[in-house]
Amino acid sequence: MLDFLTTLDRRWIFLMMALAVAIPVLTQATFPEAPTPPTRAVFKAVEDLPAGSLVLLAFDYDPGSAPELQPMATAFTRHCCLKKHKMIFLTLWPTGTPMVDQTIRDVIDGEFADLSLKYGEDYVNLGYRPGNEVTIKGVATEIRKLYNTDANGTSLDDLPLTKPVRNLFDTKLLLNVSAGYPGAKEWVQYGGTLGEIKIGVGVTGVQAPQMYPYYPDQVLGMLAALKGAAEYEAALGDRYEQYRDPKRNAAILRMGPQLFAHLLMVGLIVLGNVVHFANRRRGVA
Amino acid sequence: MSREMRLWTVLFVLGGLALLAKGTLTESGLGRLYVKPARTAEQGEVIAWTAAEPMETDARLSPARTVGLWIAAFLTLGIFSYLYRDNVLYKLAESIIVGVSAGYYFVAGFWDSIVAQLLVELAPDFTRAHFRPGFDLTRHDTDWWFVVPLVLSVFLFCKFVPGVGWLARWPLAFVVGTFAGLRLVLFLDADFVSQIRNTIMPLVVYSADGSFLVWSSLRNLGIILSVLACLTYFFFSVEHKGAIGRVSRIGIWVLMITFGASFAFTVMGRITLLTKRFEFLFVDWLRLIGG
Numbered sequence: 078m079l080d081f082l083t084t085l086d087r088r089w090i091f092l093m094m095a096l097a098v099a100i101p102v103l104t105q106a107t108f109p110e111a112p113t114p115p116t117r118a119v120f121k122a123v124e125d126l127p128a129g130s131l132v133l134l135a136f137d138y139d140p141g142s143a144p145e146l147q148p149m150a151t152a153f154t155r156h157c158c159l160k161k162h163k164m165i166f167l168t169l170w171p172t173g174t175p176m177v178d179q180t181i182r183d184v185i186d187g188e189f190a191d192l193s194l195k196y197g198e199d200y201v202n203l204g205y206r207p208g209n210e211v212t213i214k215g216v217a218t219e220i221r222k223l224y225n226t227d228a229n230g231t232s233l234d235d236l237p238l239t240k241p242v243r244n245l246f247d248t249k250l251l252l253n254v255s256a257g258y259p260g261a262k263e264w265v266q267y268g269g270t271l272g273e274i275k276i277g278v279g280v281t282g283v284q285a286p287q288m289y290p291y292y293p294d295q296v297l298g299m300l301a302a303l304k305g306a307a308e309y310e311a312a313l314g315d316r317y318e319q320y321r322d323p324k325r326n327a328a329i330l331r332m333g334p335q336l337f338a339h340l341l342m343v344g345l346i347v348l349g350n351v352v353h354f355a356n357r358r359r360g361v362a
Numbered sequence: 363m364s365r366e367m368r369l370w371t372v373l374f375v376l377g378g379l380a381l382l383a384k385g386t387l388t389e390s391g392l393g394r395l396y397v398k399p400a401r402t403a404e405q406g407e408v409i410a411w412t413a414a415e416p417m418e419t420d421a422r423l424s425p426a427r428t429v430g431l432w433i434a435a436f437l438t439l440g441i442f443s444y445l446y447r448d449n450v451l452y453k454l455a456e457s458i459i460v461g462v463s464a465g466y467y468f469v470a471g472f473w474d475s476i477v478a479q480l481l482v483e484l485a486p487d488f489t490r491a492h493f494r495p496g497f498d499l500t501r502h503d504t505d506w507w508f509v510v511p512l513v514l515s516v517f518l519f520c521k522f523v524p525g526v527g528w529l530a531r532w533p534l535a536f537v538v539g540t541f542a543g544l545r546l547v548l549f550l551d552a553d554f555v556s557q558i559r560n561t562i563m564p565l566v567v568y569s570a571d572g573s574f575l576v577w578s579s580l581r582n583l584g585i586i587l588s589v590l591a592c593l594t595y596f597f598f599s600v601e602h603k604g605a606i607g608r609v610s611r612i613g614i615w616v617l618m619i620t621f622g623a624s625f626a627f628t629v630m631g632r633i634t635l636l637t638k639r640f641e642f643l644f645v646d647w648l649r650l651i652g653g
Contacts, residue, residue, distance in 0.1 A: 091445045098633060102640045103651060144638030145631055171470035182412070207475045210544060226482075230497035266552040267544075282627030282634075286620060294560045295552065302627055303634045331637045338633045 106333035107323040110311035118298025119277035138256035139172035148306040148328035149279035167203040204228025209259040213267040390649040395427035483508040
């Protein structure tokens with residue numbers, strides 16, 4: 078048995094992992110999610126803002142990280158629509174443009190079509206600007222230095238929503254969904270440092286450990302990886318009855334496969350250690 | 363034909379038959395995408411389409427998007443095939459990803475940087491006429507300051523011209539100098555001063571009503587001791603022996619816990635990607651769930 082486990086072809090492990098993920102996807106198994114304090118803090122920040130407050134949504138990610146981050150972007154936008162907040166979208170990633178467009182299409186034009194939110198009055202898409210940190214600093218000091226027009230080429234002065242906006246600090250809250258550089262870390266360093274602005278972030282699992290030191294002083298809250306997104310969806314469901322159906326919540330649906338895949342991983346790590354120490358005792362390794 | 367080849371041939375034939383059966387014998391069928399008009403010109407001609415559900419009144423089958431869906435499905439399977447062994451399907455999928463990404467960044471760079479940031483400032487009317495018809499109609503004047511980035515950009519290409527290659531150092535010096543200045547102040551503030559400030563916290567925490575908060579106190583104590591232990595580990599001016607050695611060893615443990623958390627988060631991210639690909643295959647392509 079020990080020899081069999083020592084020489085086990087890794088492709089059997091790939092197959093086990095595929096089954097551990099595929100079966101919950103097919104059965105759509107879901108489990109309850111309890112929001113943790115970092116997630117609750119972001120939710121509360123959006124929830125407690127007076128209706129009609131201006132929120133900046135920076136979506137700094139690409140299709141490669143969309144499975145983790147799109148549920149966060151959707152949940153943030155959904156929550157802002159529910160609270161009737163005004164929204165300004167932008168991205169620091171060239172590949173983030175379709176992510177912003179998709180979110181606007183699915184949430185504002187799709188899910189909340191009955192609200193008839195008007196472009197230019199209720200939300201504006203500033204699109205992408207190159208420059209990374211320089212763009213953030215530009216947004217934090219004088220937005221028109223970099224964003225003289227929106228994504229469609231319309232002057233910011235011609236849009237009622239952006240006309241009075243001078244910089245980042247004219248907004249009440251910054252919600253950043255970030256997959257890496259430039260992203261959440263840079264918004265804290267180059268945006269948050271220059272003035273008083275509440276920052277809530279949603280980040281990938283890879284980025285989460287780098288962002289925890291900023292919580293709760295430099296970022297008010299954080300959605301860490303898919304778990305954070307699922308927690309935010311659960312918080313939305315707790316507050317708004319129409320979002321209690323797990324099928325409306327992509328992150329909660331994806332947490333089922335996570336559970337089984339993690340159980341398999343933990344089992345394999347334990348088994349690997351048992352095999353290792355057993356072999357060492359036998360004098361093989 | 364080798365035994366392995368025979369096995370794969372049987373598997374492919376069975377897979378093909380299963381697809382055929384799913385497509386012809388089930389109500390849900392296989393992946394098809396529908397569109398509906400999103401924007402219509404004054405003459406009534408549809409100029410933009412958007413995704414639609416099949417049951418919507420003005421929805422129609424989109425052959426182009428459906429082909430795209432099937433190509434995406436086969437490329438996904440091609441990438442998965444690497445888990446068995448490196449093969450031509452994987453190489454093809456990988457090359458397409460690299461090529462498409464490079465093309466996307468090139469096009470995005472041209473339109474978002476050169477056109478949207480430079481040409482609109484140097485020649486607004488020309489840009490409106492040839493590149494961005496909807497661009498701010500009130501803008502006509504040239505902003506001559508933007509000649510500076512234009513010249514610096516041209517200097518970058520001097521690297522390839524014998525004799526004037528040294529000019530390429532100027533834009534690089536500009537970029538390095540700007541970023542050094544920008545980063546120095548703000549990085550120091552956000553990652554040094556603020557982080558030190560965040561670590562200065564009460565060891566004994568009381569709530570507003572004066573009761574002692576055990577967990578908050580332990581949490582603060584843990585953070586402070588962990589930071590001090592890690593700093594001790596990276597303090598190389600003293601030999602790590604005796605008390606210093608023991609504290610630095612705790613620092614290593616703290617670092618190991620951090621790396622473990624990073625690894626766990628990374629695993630979570632990768633499983634999410636796999637979940638999304640399975641969702642795509644099962645829901646969008648094979649229509650096994652979700653109607």
